[in-house]
Amino acid sequence: METFSDLPRAERIELAPGYNVSRVINGCWQLSDGHALDAPIDFDDVMHAFFELIEHGFTTFDCGDIYTGVEEFLGTLVTRLKRGEGPVCADDIQIHTKYVPDLDILANVTFKHTESIIDRSLRRLNRDTLDLVQFHWWDYSVPGYIEVAHDLLKLKEKGKIRNIGVTNFDAPHLKEIVDAGVPIVSCQSQYSLFDRRPELALSSYCESAGIKHVCYGTLAGGLLAKRWEGVGTITPETRSQVKYLQVLEDSVGYEGYQKLLELLEEIAAHYGVGVSHIATKYILGRPSVACTIVGVRNSRHVADNCKIFGFELSPEDDAAITAFLDGYPRLQGDCYTLERESPRYKGIIHMNVNEEEQGGNDALAGE
Numbered sequence: 001m002e003t004f005s006d007l008p009r010a011e012r013i014e015l016a017p018g019y020n021v022s023r024v025i026n027g028c029w030q031l032s033d034g035h036a037l038d039a040p041i042d043f044d045d046v047m048h049a050f051f052e053l054i055e056h057g058f059t060t061f062d063c064g065d066i067y068t069g070v071e072e073f074l075g076t077l078v079t080r081l082k083r084g085e086g087p088v089c090a091d092d093i094q095i096h097t098k099y100v101p102d103l104d105i106l107a108n109v110t111f112k113h114t115e116s117i118i119d120r121s122l123r124r125l126n127r128d129t130l131d132l133v134q135f136h137w138w139d140y141s142v143p144g145y146i147e148v149a150h151d152l153l154k155l156k157e158k159g160k161i162r163n164i165g166v167t168n169f170d171a172p173h174l175k176e177i178v179d180a181g182v183p184i185v186s187c188q189s190q191y192s193l194f195d196r197r198p199e200l201a202l203s204s205y206c207e208s209a210g211i212k213h214v215c216y217g218t219l220a221g222g223l224l225a226k227r228w229e230g231v232g233t234i235t236p237e238t239r240s241q242v243k244y245l246q247v248l249e250d251s252v253g254y255e256g257y258q259k260l261l262e263l264l265e266e267i268a269a270h271y272g273v274g275v276s277h278i279a280t281k282y283i284l285g286r287p288s289v290a291c292t293i294v295g296v297r298n299s300r301h302v303a304d305n306c307k308i309f310g311f312e313l314s315p316e317d318d319a320a321i322t323a324f325l326d327g328y329p330r331l332q333g334d335c336y337t338l339e340r341e342s343p344r345y346k347g348i349i350h351m352n353v354n355e356e357e358q359g360g361n362d363a364l365a366g367e
Contacts, residue, residue, distance in 0.1 A: 007056060007303055007306035007307070007310075008056075008306050008307065008308075008309040008310040009056050009057035009306070009309065010022040010023060010024055010056060010057035010058045010059075010306070010308075010309060011023040011024075011057075011309050012057065013212070013290050013291065015132070015163070015185055015186055015212050015214075015290060015291075016163050016185040016186075016212075019094075019131070019162065019163060019185075021059075021060040021094050021290075021291060022057055022058050022059055022060045022094075022291070023284060023290065023291050023292070023309075024058060024280070024284075024291065024292055024293075024294050024305060024308055024309075025058075025060045025061065025062045025096070025214065025291050025292070025293045025294070026050065026053055026058055026060065026061045026062065026293075026294070026296045027062050027216065027293040027294055027295040027296060028061055028062060028063040028067060028070045028073075028074065028295075028296065029062075029063075029064070029067055029070075029216075029240070029295060030238065030240065030295040030296070030297045031043075031046060031067070031069070031070050031073060031296075031297065032067040032068050032069065032070050033068040033069045041297060041298075042298065043073065045298050045299050046073075046296065046297065046298060046299070047076070047077065047080075048299050049296055049298060049299035049302050050077055050296070051086050051087060052299060052302045053296070053302055053305065054086060054087055054088055054092075054093060055087040055088075056302075056306050058305065059088065059092060059093045059094060060093070060094040060095075060096065060291075061074055061077075061093065061094070061095045061096065062096045062188075062214075062216075062293050063095065063096070063097050063098070064097055064098035064100060064134075065097060065098055065099055065100060065117055065120070065121055066098070066100050066350075071097060071121055071124035071125050072124050074095055074124075074125055075123075075124050075125045075126040075127075077093075078090045078093075078095075078125060078126040078127065079126055081093065082126070090126075094131045094132070095125055095127065095130070095131055096131060096132040096133075096134060096165070096214075097121050097125065097130060097132070097133060097134070098133065098134045098135070098136060098167055099114065099117055099118065099121075099133050099134070099135050099136070099152065100136045100138075101113070101114075101117075101137070101138075101148070102138075102351065102352045103138040103139060103351035103352055104352050106137065106138060106139060106142040106144060107142050107143075107144065109144055109148055111151045111154065114148060114151045114152065114155070115151075115155060115160075118130065118133065118152075118155050118160055118161065119160070121133075122160065128159075129159060129160060129161065129162050130160065130161050130162065131162050131163065132161075132162065132163045132164075132165050132185070132186065133152060133155075133161050133163075133164055133165070134165040134166060134167040134186070134188050135148065135149060135152060135164065135165070135166050135167065136166070136167045136168050136169075137169075137173075138340070138351050139340065140173055140340070145173070145176075145177070146176060146177055146180050146182075149164070149166075149177045149180070149182040149184075150180070150181075150182060152164050152182070153181075153182050153183070163185045163186070164182060164183060164184055164185065165184060165185055165186035165187060165188060165214070166184055166186075166187050166188070167187070167188035167189070168188070168189060168190075168335065168336040168339070169187060169189075169202075169335070169336070170201070170202060170334035170335045170336065170337065171200075171201040171202045171204075171205040171334065171335075172201075172334075174187055174202070174205065174206075174211070175205060175209075178209055178211075184209075184211055185211065185212060186211060186212045186213070186214050186290070187202065187206055187211050187212075187213055187214065188214040188215070188216060188293075189202060189213070189214075189215060189216070189335045189336070190215070190216055190217040190247075190335070190336070191213070191215035191216075191217065191218065191283055191286070191289070191292075192215075192217050192218050192219070192220050192224070192247075192279070192283065193220075193224065193252075193260065193279055193282065193283075193321070193325060194220055194244065194247045194248050194251045194252060194331075195217060195247050195251065195331050196325065196330055196331075197330065197331050197333065197334060197335045197336075197337075198213065198215075198286075198288075198335055199286075200334055200335075201334060202288075202334070202335050203286065203287055203288040203289075204287075204288070206288040207287060207288045211288075212288075212290035212291070213286075213288040213289045213290055214290060214291045214292075214293065215283055215289055215291070215292045215293065216292075216293040217240075217244065217247075218279060218280050218283045218292040218293070218294065219276050219279055219280065219294065219295075220241075220244040220247065220248065221238055221240030221241040221243070221244040221295075222237075222238075222240075222241065222295075223241060223244055223245070223248060223257075224261075224264070224275055224276055224279040225274070225275055225276050226261070226265055226274060226275045228257075228261060229258065229261045229262070229265065230258070232254075239348070240295075242348050243345075243348055243349075246344065246345060246348075247331065250329070250331055250332075251328060251329060251330065251331055252325070252328045253328070256327075256328050259324075260324060260325075261275060263320065263321065263324055264278045264279060264321075267313075267317045267320070267321070270317070271311040271313075272311075273307050273310070273311060274304065274307075276304070277304070277307055277308050277311075278313065278317075278321075280292055280294065280308050281308060281311070281312075281313045282313060282318060282321055284308075285313060285318060
């Protein structure tokens with residue numbers, strides 16, 4: 001009889017020279033205040049889940065400066081590991097955060113402001129150096145993203161940042177930053193069976209530039225799961241599901257969604273796993289993809305996450321999924337274009353947080 005200790009360990013990959021991470025990253029967006037639309041989160045159980053995941057090699061965590069309360073929670077995890085309470089030392093886990101200047105302040109972001117947010121993340125996470133800072137820019141029509149990327153490089157040279165990445169950039173604007181001399185090690189973008197926009201240009205550019213592709217939304221907020229088979233009307237349970245239902249509607253549609261679940265369930269039965277495992281494994285097998293991010297809200301699914309690394313998807317099954325998806329429309333535009341330009345998509349995204357959360361206007365003035 002299989003025990004918890006017998007479960008597969010997470011595979012690892014070198015994200016940058018000398019810097020290794022787990023190929024499935026523990027996503028913490030779902031722990032952000034206000035994300036859940038129903039039941040509150042049991043943070044004691046989440047901490048228990050984190051210890052179990054770390055024990056099985058899932059040592060990498062993804063958060064963001066604007067994920068309210070999340071950096072602080074991960075800082076508590078670091079503190080407990082430093083006290084020797086967990087299965088590894090604090091230096092044996094990797095924490096990736098983000099730098100996301102508010103839309104309203106993009107035109108006025110200064111080095112002082114950027115450094116203040118990085119310093120705040122360091123304090124919250126109880127770290128001396130941030131392992132990876134992933135930079136986001138809401139509106140390309142507002143100049144300054146190349147300059148801010150260079151400011152992050154200055155902070156890297158000061159020892160406050162170990163690696164620099166981007167999130168939600170398309171290929172042309174990512175190339176601008178790289179061509180300007182900023183060493184980008186990773187690009188985080190939405191990539192799932194519903195959303196294959198990275199295949200337009202981003203994946204090939206990342207491969208050519210040696211940039212690792214880190215993917216979120218792989219399970220579409222939990223919609224890629226057997227529990228939704230035969231369900232006619234889906235009531236969103238989280239803010240993520242509100243977003244991913246739009247993505248679903250504009251790609252495979254509800255009828256195609258049910259057919260896709262049937263196909264994934266049929267393939268999953270061959271391996272003794274679930275729909276979510278097949279969906280994750282498929283994206284992990286795409287060119288340029290180094291890691292996927294899988295959200296963690298409780299300890300119930302820790303063993304399930306381990307099963308991702310207990311099998312390999314056959315070329316025939318991989319091809320069957322691709323052939324099915326090719327029969328349906330793709331989302332329009334490049335990566336994150338809809339979220340930047342479509343009122344329907346923009347309407348559910350919070351592009352501004354309050355002044356206190358972002359460090360205040362005082363940090364915008366001067367260098």
